[in-house]
Amino acid sequence: xxxxDVQVHCYERNHPGRPWHAVLAGPPEVTAADMIKAxxxxxxxxxxxxxxxxxxxxxxxxxxxxxKAHPDRFGVIKPVNANDPKVEDTIAEWxxxxxxxxxxxxFTPEISTDAADPxxxxxxxxxxxxxxxxxxxxxxxxxxxxxxxxxxxxxTLVIDHxxxxxxFVPPAPKQPWIELPKLLALAPHPNIVVKxxxxxxxxHEKYPFRDIWDPLESIFEAFGLGRCMWGxxxxxxxxxLTYKEGVEAFRVTDRLSDSERAVLMGGSLQKIYGWSPxxx
Numbered sequence: 001x002x003x004x005d006v007q008v009h010c011y012e013r014n015h016p017g018r019p020w021h022a023v024l025a026g027p028p029e030v031t032a033a034d035m036i037k038a039x040x041x042x043x044x045x046x047x048x049x050x051x052x053x054x055x056x057x058x059x060x061x062x063x064x065x066x067x068k069a070h071p072d073r074f075g076v077i078k079p080v081n082a083n084d085p086k087v088e089d090t091i092a093e094w095x096x097x098x099x100x101x102x103x104x105x106x107f108t109p110e111i112s113t114d115a116a117d118p119x120x121x122x123x124x125x126x127x128x129x130x131x132x133x134x135x136x137x138x139x140x141x142x143x144x145x146x147x148x149x150x151x152x153x154x155x156t157l158v159i160d161h162x163x164x165x166x167x168f169v170p171p172a173p174k175q176p177w178i179e180l181p182k183l184l185a186l187a188p189h190p191n192i193v194v195k196x197x198x199x200x201x202x203x204h205e206k207y208p209f210r211d212i213w214d215p216l217e218s219i220f221e222a223f224g225l226g227r228c229m230w231g232x233x234x235x236x237x238x239x240x241l242t243y244k245e246g247v248e249a250f251r252v253t254d255r256l257s258d259s260e261r262a263v264l265m266g267g268s269l270q271k272i273y274g275w276s277p278x279x280x
Contacts, residue, residue, distance in 0.1 A: 006231030046277025
């Protein structure tokens, strides 16, 4: 079974031709060569490349260029604007492109907190039409996600980063799992799946981050491993651990059997997103 990282980022240095809107934690740039080198050093076969909203908002052109240059290693995910009346056209165009696997909604303050909001539901309906999962950056709004899941049972909703607050720099929050019950409450919705991404950044211990496993076990039990996908959220996590540590923490633990590890670190992703790296 291939090892696939559910979320990584590539971006170029800030320049007038593709200016950043804001700065995301991480190196000055992370090129395709940089990301592939990191993956190769630890035996990661492929990754889903999420266009960086902080820097580029809804312009996914850099991520698309990286994916097109390395289609054997990357699938690509684009943020879409739920307040854009033409968002359905954007989703249709995105769905027609090779290498694209999903779209993403960032639940920023500009996005309605109402589960009945026509813009959000328009996105979810269009995604279902084109068989695209929808990633949701929805920390603090998990109850809304549950209502959206009820309204859109044919749309796969992917909870980014465990639905929890995750740090950009040390230390981890004092109570990093305090909102975990809200995530577990979503498990009865069969169309909700969870990215186990950035989990190591919630640890109060050094590698191999043993204190994350009891909370993670509760997620695995609630959702089943087939609805959970491992990932690093590289490079957002760069100030807290190395890429190797983010990978090896899941490879060396005795809390997963080999078969469970294969599902969590690639098997479930292939089924949920319908994508796998050609390298594998």
